[in-house]
Amino acid sequence: xxxxxxxxxSLSASVGDRVTITCRASQGISDYLAWYQQIPGKVPNLxxxxxxxLQSGVPSRFSGSGSGTYFxxxxxxxxxxxxxxxxxxxxxxxxxxFGPGTKVDIK
Amino acid sequence: EVQLVESGGDLVQPGGxxxxxxxxxxxxxSNYAMSWVRQAPGKGLEWVSVISGSGGSTYYVDSVKGRxxxxxxxxxxxLYLQMNSLRAEDTAVYYCAKHRGxxxxxxxxxxxxxxxxxxxxx
Numbered sequence: 001x002x003x004x005x006x007x008x009x010s011l012s013a014s015v016g017d018r019v020t021i022t023c024r025a026s027q028g029i030s031d032y033l034a035w036y037q038q039i040p041g042k043v044p045n046l047x048x049x050x051x052x053x054l055q056s057g058v059p060s061r062f063s064g065s066g067s068g069t070y071f072x073x074x075x076x077x078x079x080x081x082x083x084x085x086x087x088x089x090x091x092x093x094x095x096x097x098f099g100p101g102t103k104v105d106i107k
Numbered sequence: 108e109v110q111l112v113e114s115g116g117d118l119v120q121p122g123g124x125x126x127x128x129x130x131x132x133x134x135x136x137s138n139y140a141m142s143w144v145r146q147a148p149g150k151g152l153e154w155v156s157v158i159s160g161s162g163g164s165t166y167y168v169d170s171v172k173g174r175x176x177x178x179x180x181x182x183x184x185x186l187y188l189q190m191n192s193l194r195a196e197d198t199a200v201y202y203c204a205k206h207r208g209x210x211x212x213x214x215x216x217x218x219x220x221x222x223x224x225x226x227x228x229x
Contacts, residue, residue: 001169034215036152043222044144044152049207049215087152091213094166096142098152 002026002090004099012107019075021102023088028068032092035064035073038101039084047086048073080106109133109218111203116223123193123227129186129203129220137161137181140212143188145199146222155201156188157212164212170196193227200224 003026013019031051036044046055048064061076088099115127143155156167156177165177176189200222207217
């Protein structure tokens with residue numbers, strides 16, 4: 001089974017900062033990688049699929065990159081409404097494992 | 108508008124059973140793979156199971172194999188999760204999620220239900 005790791009586990013940044021979260025897969029998954037945002041008390045929301053494709057309706061300050069085993073989620077100009085936990089997920093083969101999450105808050 | 112509404116969550120004793128349902132609307136249900144994802148209190152997301160659009164293929168996380176069964180009734184636009192031999196570690200909010208793009212299940216989740224809470228405790 002593929003294992004997913006994320007770093008950092010948490011971060012604190014100022015409004016307007018650029019924030020980058022990394023996700024690594026234990027084996028190559030091509031671009032079968034999604035990023036989700038879960039605001040506290042809310043349901044997860046798809047941000048990015050196919051490693052770098054922005055889901056409809058998601059603000060353009062979110063972007064994804066990577067392929068194979070190394071992926072990044074970048075938030076350009078962090079906003080207060082971006083306070084959330086962010087999860088990566090591989091979906092190239094079952095089990096469709098999630099990463100452990102990265103908690104983002106405002107400094 | 109896509110809607111996914113879970114039901115069936117409850118307090119159950121260890122060793123007991125529950126059947127979760129997820130009523131879908133706003134899309135051609137039979138065309139899409141569906142998954143169950145759970146989240147234990149204060150913890151991260153854990154993928155549980157997937158069923159293909161045809162219902163012909165299913166997969167499970169190792170921790171539920173032999174205890175949980177995913178199924179679907181396309182005539183009722185409903186997804187199910189039969190949960191047997193429940194354990195304390197199965198306590199979680201269970202979400203149903205729709206895979207984006209009709210066809211196979213090698214795709215991300217573009218819609219999630221609100222979740223239903225399963226508590227396993229004596």
